[in-house]
Amino acid sequence: MGGMANHEGVRVDVAGILRQLEDNGFDDVRVEFVSQGTDESTVLDVAGRGVAVANDVAAERIWGAAPTASIAGVSVKLMDLSDLDAVAVWLEAFVGELRAGGLSGEIGATPLVRLPEWISQLAEPMVTAYVALAAPALGVGAGAGGTADDWCERAVEWASEAGGEAYLSSAGMNQLDTSKDVAAHLSSVLRASSSGALRYADEGASRAAFVQIGPNGQAVYQVHDPSAPQTVQVERARAAIIAEAAQAHFAFVAPTPHQAYAWDARSRALPPLRPEVTAAALRGHAELWSRLVPDAHGIQLLTQEHMGLVSDLSQWTVIEVTPGRFVVEAPDLTEWLRPEGPANSTLDKARADFGRALASVDDLR
Structure with a gap:
């Protein structure tokens, strides 16, 4: 041959x-x-x-x-x-x-590339937005209806703020996309495969942004920028949530001490999830999160159904960002975003505030 x-x-x-x-x-x-x-x-x-x-x-x-x-x-x-x-x-x-x-x-x-080594070695707490999207409406996964085009355009707009080069990842392969059609290529990946990921990486600035979505519509958004204060990373995570508010049925923000390739990563971050909520539960009960929450977090996007179950959010900042979607923030985000996690007293109070909105053991069976 x-x-x-x-x-x-x-x-x-x-x-x-x-x-x-x-x-x-x-x-x-x-x-x-x-x-x-x-x-x-x-x-x-x-x-x-x-x-x-x-x-x-x-x-x-x-x-x-x-x-x-x-x-x-x-x-x-x-x-x-x-x-x-x-x-x-x-x-x-x-x-x-x-x-x-x-x-x-x-x-x-197939033209393939290896991801830059410095990207794979990122190992410091990164403020992460976890967003639950309506998978069928996005056309995520083989055979799903609808279109992923709009979401892909928003994902590229969000990630490209990091600057640098664009890398598409799917089914274990990485490609460098030097075209002006990154969103269209990401959309093709999602229509063909069960998941996809996009990175923008600027090695000179040691800055990167990462977006990943799975077949159940669970997406993660992360920024790595050692020169930016944590408040900037929080703003970027909040921006990701607000951009998807009309399409999302739940979202939360948590510092994650590694690159998060799926919602499972939340189980390895602080504060620890409630014992009844495992990594498998986060992934396997996607249908629950439009009405229940797995745990309390410093920033969450809630639906009207969530809001009908909470006990007391009088000490939280609540803003309706689109009809029926509310960004709920703790009064002191610094406490929630510490690498060691919030104090137990803060977490206990927050869980009491969310009350019946927290998924129970029976919900997760």
């Missing part, structure tokens, strides 16, 4: 694919199909059929994962290689199904 092969309308850069395979220690390779003039949903559908057919043809020799969106097209991870000839067998079957579906274009190795 080698060079560029032409399969009646689908050109294959075999040499480039083998180079990435070699770079990966012959463990796996990501192949990318860039279509000529066919809509995204059709390409994903045909590519999905192509993966299934190719997996059958090359059974027990190589295996391709479900297609996901890349910046330029559709990417498939090939794994479990038994021999190099298996790559050619798989590609031939995959190309055949693309051609049968009326597609033309090019197949090559």
